[in-house]
Amino acid sequence: MNILLLILIVPFVFGIIMFLMPLNFKLLKNLHIFLSLIVSLILLNGVGKVVDGNILSIFHEFIFLDSLGAIFLSLIAITGLLVNIYATTYMKWELEDGHVTLKEVKNYFALSFIFTWTMSLSVICNNIAFMWAAIEATTLASVFLVAVKKDKKSTESGYKYIVLCSIGLAFALYATILLYSAANGHIDGEAMLYTNLLANAANLDPMALKLVFIFALIGFGTKAGLAPTHTWLPDVHAEGPAPTSALLSGVLLKCAMLGLIRYYAIVANGVGFDFVQNIMIISATLTLFIAAFFLIRQHNVKRMFAYHSIAHMGVIAFALGVGGAIGLFAALFHCAAHSFTKALAFCSTGNIAKIYGTKDMTKMGGMIRIAPVTAVLFGIAICSLVGVPGFAIFVSEYLVFKAAAINEQYLLMGIFAIALAIIFIADFSHFFLATFGKVEGEVVHNDEMKFSENFPLLILAILIVAFGVWQFDSFSLLLNESVKTIIK
Numbered sequence: 001m002n003i004l005l006l007i008l009i010v011p012f013v014f015g016i017i018m019f020l021m022p023l024n025f026k027l028l029k030n031l032h033i034f035l036s037l038i039v040s041l042i043l044l045n046g047v048g049k050v051v052d053g054n055i056l057s058i059f060h061e062f063i064f065l066d067s068l069g070a071i072f073l074s075l076i077a078i079t080g081l082l083v084n085i086y087a088t089t090y091m092k093w094e095l096e097d098g099h100v101t102l103k104e105v106k107n108y109f110a111l112s113f114i115f116t117w118t119m120s121l122s123v124i125c126n127n128i129a130f131m132w133a134a135i136e137a138t139t140l141a142s143v144f145l146v147a148v149k150k151d152k153k154s155t156e157s158g159y160k161y162i163v164l165c166s167i168g169l170a171f172a173l174y175a176t177i178l179l180y181s182a183a184n185g186h187i188d189g190e191a192m193l194y195t196n197l198l199a200n201a202a203n204l205d206p207m208a209l210k211l212v213f214i215f216a217l218i219g220f221g222t223k224a225g226l227a228p229t230h231t232w233l234p235d236v237h238a239e240g241p242a243p244t245s246a247l248l249s250g251v252l253l254k255c256a257m258l259g260l261i262r263y264y265a266i267v268a269n270g271v272g273f274d275f276v277q278n279i280m281i282i283s284a285t286l287t288l289f290i291a292a293f294f295l296i297r298q299h300n301v302k303r304m305f306a307y308h309s310i311a312h313m314g315v316i317a318f319a320l321g322v323g324g325a326i327g328l329f330a331a332l333f334h335c336a337a338h339s340f341t342k343a344l345a346f347c348s349t350g351n352i353a354k355i356y357g358t359k360d361m362t363k364m365g366g367m368i369r370i371a372p373v374t375a376v377l378f379g380i381a382i383c384s385l386v387g388v389p390g391f392a393i394f395v396s397e398y399l400v401f402k403a404a405a406i407n408e409q410y411l412l413m414g415i416f417a418i419a420l421a422i423i424f425i426a427d428f429s430h431f432f433l434a435t436f437g438k439v440e441g442e443v444v445h446n447d448e449m450k451f452s453e454n455f456p457l458l459i460l461a462i463l464i465v466a467f468g469v470w471q472f473d474s475f476s477l478l479l480n481e482s483v484k485t486i487i488k
Helices: 005-018 024-050 068-098 102-124 128-146 152-183 194-199 205-225 230-240 242-271 273-296 301-322 324-354 372-387 392-406 410-436 451-468 473-486
Strands: 056-058 061-065
Touching: 005 024, 005 061, 005 102, 024 068, 061 068, 061 102, 061 194, 061 273, 068 102, 068 242, 068 324, 068 451, 068 473, 102 128, 102 242, 128 152, 128 194, 128 205, 128 242, 128 273, 128 410, 152 194, 152 205, 152 230, 152 242, 152 451, 194 242, 205 242, 205 273, 230 301, 242 301, 242 324, 242 451, 242 473, 273 410, 301 324, 301 410, 324 372, 324 392, 324 451, 324 473, 372 392, 372 410, 372 451, 392 410, 392 451
Parallel strands: none
Antiparallel strands: 056 061
């Protein structure tokens, strides 16, 4: 069977299967891991077929997979699998503590497959209208993963999430309609297909394209967490389960960013890169400094990492604003680096909440003695997030500086450096407080987590270090081919 058909069908079918399973936790846990592994292997098989620049398509190019989409499909496969494995441990803890029922656990596992299906669909849609619909569907699929406990705070955060993201994505719908109107009858082939729009971007009305990009930035930027429409994100991450936060930050935000990058490519090739780069720099600078300001004041560990998600979406936007082949390479690399890092960060908060029974870092302390492995994993996530050399995020942030230096954009280098310095100082002050400080609160769980419970987190940590010190030829080839599709 065609690999794109499998990507379209299998995750959805597995979600239905999980809904139909009996209420037996051991069965649900093992089946969830097994089916997640199958989904990831299917997605990675599709990625492997386009590494060298090939394009797969079905249904008259309605569904397609190019090198750009393959980057994000690989994140769904790898990060999604590791988070789903950790979710079985986290939900076992929640079940034992009486925070959720077994039926809610089953629904959570089932909905995670539906969520994977909607994200995968958003990546492989060549039709821009259906891409928009798929990104909107990710909101509907994931809101129930946020509000799984059904208590007042999680329900309120889920409601805020769905309202703000739906309003934001309405602007992306305006962009879609306007782009189709500008292209219909003025290009060769179907005016709804991204590949046709990109190939014929120079034939489209420049003023219409500029308006399209503004709408797309507001719309997809809301879902990606760019300021000033980022306000849903801290509440959702603070109240949702740790694996949900890991999926939202590690994968979902990147799917929204992919939608924005596709519009970036079309408009840049239609009106020139200067316009889109200037707009992205304004958005990125605003996002970076708002996130940095709130990071200084955060003591809730999950809200801290939520503001980090906002900051790093700002880094990706900044890389797109700096532009050039190196800037675009940095933006795409950062998507992967941040995906692994933020998945580790939020999963580690699950361990921390189990150890201390709180998310408040002022009530923690002594983690290095109580749970040394968790402390090291937490430290690896922090080191990568602040751009310490030897960790994945350092690579992309260094490339942003390099791209800016090559283009003699010294003012941008200064702005970027100041924002990163604020984030660095804020993060390490919080990290040292929780890890090496005096134990201020009650320790609920006195032992380190079992190796099997920490296994997916250890793999994420290995990936973060590996991408920080090693160049993977296949991944670099995928990034370079993606850059070529944007810079014609």
